[in-house]
Amino acid sequence: MSTPTDLPIVLYHYDGSPYAKRIVWYLALRGIPYSQCLQPPIMPRPDLARLGIAYRRIPLLSIGRDVYLDTRLILQKLEALYPPSAAHPPLSARTGEHAAIERLLSRYATDGGLFMNAVRLIPAEAPMLKDPRFLRDRADFAGVVGEGAPSPLSPEALAAARPEALAEVRGAAELLETTLLADGRDWVLGSTPGPALADIEAVWVLMWVVRMPGALPADVVGPRQFPKVFAWIERFQRAVDEAARKAGGAKALTGEEAARVILGASFVEGGRGGDEDTVHVDEKDPVAVAGGLKKGANVRLWPTDSGSLHKDSGVLVGFTRSETVIETRGGDGEVLVRLHAPRHGFRVRRVVAEDGASSGLKL
Incomplete structure (x- = not known):
């Protein structure tokens, strides 16, 4: 496991996405450097397929080989992994x-x-x-x-x-x-x-x-x-523009370059098993009990509100009250990538073969 500052951040987004703006603004205001891999506003997105990801919503953010879905989880992770400092001033509430x-x-x-x-x-x-x-x-x-x-x-x-x-x-x-x-x-x-x-x-x-x-x-x-709302909107725009100017902007990566950066990095969360592995499955969670979710189970993961036709398959490595983590394979199936999704608004189900055994997904 590496520290966040040791690992590259890559933001997958497109310029017109209002959801992506949430993350772009946050990174600028906190002075957190990142690279970006711009995507088309419509499918397909082969740059994400390089990482073994089927999820179709924008944005996605990677820190090392951990890829985070949904802006709410992305913001939570950035808050947790980049604590307030002189270089990265706080944005979150203090009371x-x-x-x-x-x-x-x-x-x-x-x-x-x-x-x-x-x-x-x-x-x-x-x-x-x-x-x-x-x-x-x-x-x-x-x-x-x-x-x-x-x-x-x-x-x-x-x-x-x-x-x-x-x-x-x-x-x-x-x-x-x-x-x-x-x-x-x-x-x-x-x-x-x-x-x-x-x-x-x-x-x-x-x-x-x-x-x-x-x-x-x-x-x-x-x-x-x-008048107060519109003045506040303009004030906010000026503040993020100035923060972006000071930060110097994001480095642009092609899909191939972004995949190479991510697949060549280490994980920012958890180890590779044993006592060092902080990514865990709470097998006593009601959903885990009802669905037979255990660490190492083959599962599918998808959002429930939009983009639900695009499901990711992988091996379950994390399931807590707030988050689901699966491992999938990028780079022609040679490199493990961890995909993180919030519990809220997402569903995970064990993949079961017709004979009742866990499906043998090639992961």
């Missing part, structure tokens, strides 16, 4: 009250449906909605299968959803304007010298939809109705 605000804002934006309502505000004339490949890809992302199945981004679907979606986004702006930002503070938690993790959790959806031409009618959600 229980502030931690609660931080987590509630995260849940509100993702599980609370705010982001999906922002998606429904994409203007029908947006170029991406004229591209059949994009529409097919996002239907796959949403789990819509079969010829002739209705697209969640069809003009008809967006038109029907727009009024309620607009009301929900307006409600989010109003919530911030009348509560956390009501006293004129610069940042969400009030006492921080610059943007904190709570600001990232609160701003990313609004920033994305505010910057989208034609998404928000100015007389419904604009600086006149919500």
